[in-house]
Amino acid sequence: MIALLVPAPETRSVRKATGRDVARLAGVSQSAVSLILNGEGLRHGLTPATHDRVQSAAATLGYVPNHAARSLRRQRTNVITFMTSELGNPYFAEVAAAAQRAAMARGYVIDIIAAGSEAAEIEALARLRGGGTSDGLVIHGGSARICQELRQLSDRGFGCVVVQDAGEDASLPCVRVDLQEGARIATQHLLSLGHRRVAHITDARLTGRPRNDRLAGYRQALTEAGVAFDDTLVKAGANTLAGGEAALRALLAQSGSPPTAVFVFNDQMAVGALHALRTLGLTVPDDMAVVGFDGIDLGAFTAPTLTTIDHPRHELGRRAAETLIDLLEGTPPAATCTLPVRLVVRRSCGAKT
Amino acid sequence: MIALLVPAPETRSVRKATGRDVARLAGVSQSAVSLILNGEGLRHGLTPATHDRVQSAAATLGYVPNHAARSLRRQRTNVITFMTSELGNPYFAEVAAAAQRAAMARGYVIDIIAAGSEAAEIEALARLRGGGTSDGLVIHGGSARICQELRQLSDRGFGCVVVQDAGEDASLPCVRVDLQEGARIATQHLLSLGHRRVAHITDARLTGRPRNDRLAGYRQALTEAGVAFDDTLVKAGANTLAGGEAALRALLAQSGSPPTAVFVFNDQMAVGALHALRTLGLTVPDDMAVVGFDGIDLGAFTAPTLTTIDHPRHELGRRAAETLIDLLEGTPPAATCTLPVRLVVRRSCGAKT
DNA sequence: TCGCCCTTCTAAATCGTTTTAGGTGGCTTC
DNA sequence: GAAGCCACCTAAAACGATTTAGAAGGGCGA
Numbered sequence: 001m002i003a004l005l006v007p008a009p010e011t012r013s014v015r016k017a018t019g020r021d022v023a024r025l026a027g028v029s030q031s032a033v034s035l036i037l038n039g040e041g042l043r044h045g046l047t048p049a050t051h052d053r054v055q056s057a058a059a060t061l062g063y064v065p066n067h068a069a070r071s072l073r074r075q076r077t078n079v080i081t082f083m084t085s086e087l088g089n090p091y092f093a094e095v096a097a098a099a100q101r102a103a104m105a106r107g108y109v110i111d112i113i114a115a116g117s118e119a120a121e122i123e124a125l126a127r128l129r130g131g132g133t134s135d136g137l138v139i140h141g142g143s144a145r146i147c148q149e150l151r152q153l154s155d156r157g158f159g160c161v162v163v164q165d166a167g168e169d170a171s172l173p174c175v176r177v178d179l180q181e182g183a184r185i186a187t188q189h190l191l192s193l194g195h196r197r198v199a200h201i202t203d204a205r206l207t208g209r210p211r212n213d214r215l216a217g218y219r220q221a222l223t224e225a226g227v228a229f230d231d232t233l234v235k236a237g238a239n240t241l242a243g244g245e246a247a248l249r250a251l252l253a254q255s256g257s258p259p260t261a262v263f264v265f266n267d268q269m270a271v272g273a274l275h276a277l278r279t280l281g282l283t284v285p286d287d288m289a290v291v292g293f294d295g296i297d298l299g300a301f302t303a304p305t306l307t308t309i310d311h312p313r314h315e316l317g318r319r320a321a322e323t324l325i326d327l328l329e330g331t332p333p334a335a336t337c338t339l340p341v342r343l344v345v346r347r348s349c350g351a352k353t
Numbered sequence: 354m355i356a357l358l359v360p361a362p363e364t365r366s367v368r369k370a371t372g373r374d375v376a377r378l379a380g381v382s383q384s385a386v387s388l389i390l391n392g393e394g395l396r397h398g399l400t401p402a403t404h405d406r407v408q409s410a411a412a413t414l415g416y417v418p419n420h421a422a423r424s425l426r427r428q429r430t431n432v433i434t435f436m437t438s439e440l441g442n443p444y445f446a447e448v449a450a451a452a453q454r455a456a457m458a459r460g461y462v463i464d465i466i467a468a469g470s471e472a473a474e475i476e477a478l479a480r481l482r483g484g485g486t487s488d489g490l491v492i493h494g495g496s497a498r499i500c501q502e503l504r505q506l507s508d509r510g511f512g513c514v515v516v517q518d519a520g521e522d523a524s525l526p527c528v529r530v531d532l533q534e535g536a537r538i539a540t541q542h543l544l545s546l547g548h549r550r551v552a553h554i555t556d557a558r559l560t561g562r563p564r565n566d567r568l569a570g571y572r573q574a575l576t577e578a579g580v581a582f583d584d585t586l587v588k589a590g591a592n593t594l595a596g597g598e599a600a601l602r603a604l605l606a607q608s609g610s611p612p613t614a615v616f617v618f619n620d621q622m623a624v625g626a627l628h629a630l631r632t633l634g635l636t637v638p639d640d641m642a643v644v645g646f647d648g649i650d651l652g653a654f655t656a657p658t659l660t661t662i663d664h665p666r667h668e669l670g671r672r673a674a675e676t677l678i679d680l681l682e683g684t685p686p687a688a689t690c691t692l693p694v695r696l697v698v699r700r701s702c703g704a705k706t
Numbered sequence: 707t708c709g710c711c712c713t714t715c716t717a718a719a720t721c722g723t724t725t726t727a728g729g730t731g732g733c734t735t736c
Numbered sequence: 737g738a739a740g741c742c743a744c745c746t747a748a749a750a751c752g753a754t755t756t757a758g759a760a761g762g763g764c765g766a
Contacts, residue, residue, distance in 0.1 A: 064483030069752035132421030422722035
């Protein structure tokens, strides 16, 4: 009856099936294929029978629409870029995972970019500016010079949401935790345990809010407790396990009376610090109390377990994604929000529980 | 009441500059713009003066080519997808970072997909199949059912390189470390220290080579040492810190004489196991010797420090990227290779050093 | 027979690039 | 002064999807 002989001896190679091929096989136009596969078929009065033909044709050919073509035409990719500079810290993976789930629920796909260097990050952002890569950006942990590129992006109408911080620029929508309050609580906790020489290990690379807010909270707690700030008690280190270790050693290598407690930039560095103390033959919390920052799972598995300021990492990622998508879709532009943190007391601080 | 609330006047937010705009501003054709900005200008005899005009026009407009359009036309995205299911384990971040560097050196950009669930992974792979997203795939740590999709992708000429393993399918180009040998060395090391009841903690989720090869190496070492295999000494746990902890507890909760040493699936789980032992009041390595697998940095910061089988993570990522790119570009198809591992003796095994 | 409305589908424009096959004008060359 | 050749640039056709305006075909009332 119907001459259904597939006339495809020409390109017998592995050429990917296109909508045209599906159309040919189903005996309809490309338009019909597109409409039907996008669920607009009924709205356009296409017959159920036609639906079937198209759908089975698509299935037998294993047809999947070409992403570039679709994005080009729709001027929308349904992709969100999640950029971070510290993929090695599980903290970021957790935030990213939460963002991913939230985005998926709203029909977006997240792709993660960990450029690896500041230059590469800037390049990556510039690429985004051209369009056709993704519809928006969630950025977490960008370095300072990135600010410019971010601004450019955002000025050109490319949706950007910052997690925690983007350099000193406060004008982008942002989802953050209350770093200063967290640092204050951490420090205050140590002070309340009787410590008077409380040190702080900070991040040598960062200069923006992540660093300054913590420092401010630290100082605030000291002031509230009537303890004088002593800048020899603040040491910076690389934001790594080894960096935390080195910073702690530096702290103890100084002359003058050593600290009895330390509040560390994040849990990763705190793990490094714990190790430094261990190798120095010092006991935590007796010789030195330690409080971290982040609340990554690892903190519950250290020796001793790590008292820390837990961040709502899941919430952070989820909100970042939602805020961005709202922004992209024109829904009320969910204002910048600051999430609360929570002190998690474990063993490294020496508090009785 | 009149409906004067006119919807926002065509969000006239700076329409992105296109090649057409650059052409207009420079007073040349789009072709010239494209040729020049792609470095083909001279080859086509375009004047230096024209180069200047185009380049400065592009600069003043902040022009960046649209990724979707370019990809569509070129049938090439210059993007490589790195897919992994365990972004939370720093191990993967390290491999990904190395792949990223290698790819960048060859003009590719890596985007990381951590879909989060098997279903989402399959969906993501299906999307890749349509084309226009990326040119090839490096996959690390995929689950078993993914195999089918992978096969489909590869059959349709989409470049795929597997790191370590893709289910049971051995037909894809693959860069791996010698897991079996690593497991053998790890176990043999424990045996050589005099242990006779050596347990193994494995991954409950995986069923493919990552799990089987380790198991095989473990058994091989036992056989070589003339120790009978005892399946009550093999416990599976989730591939997380908590999973390692739980598995170790399960191991000790059994009746019968307990193991005196354990070889753990990876360092992350080993850290969990160390913690379990600590909370049980057992001393490592005296009450129980522990050897991990991976060589992540964290292993040098645990208490006690973790003896492990170090993987060339950097090399793994680099080779994966290079193999894929060679594949994509038609250069000799760099065969599947197996990289060597290395025993790193620290404190958790009890060896004298 | 015509006009009109439905129903069901399709033609064709479009998205922004890249790239091939020329086109134009000026200079030689005989 | 015609043919040929350069040197410099452009027109236009892709790439593969989406989407809008409208085309066929059929039924039906007048």
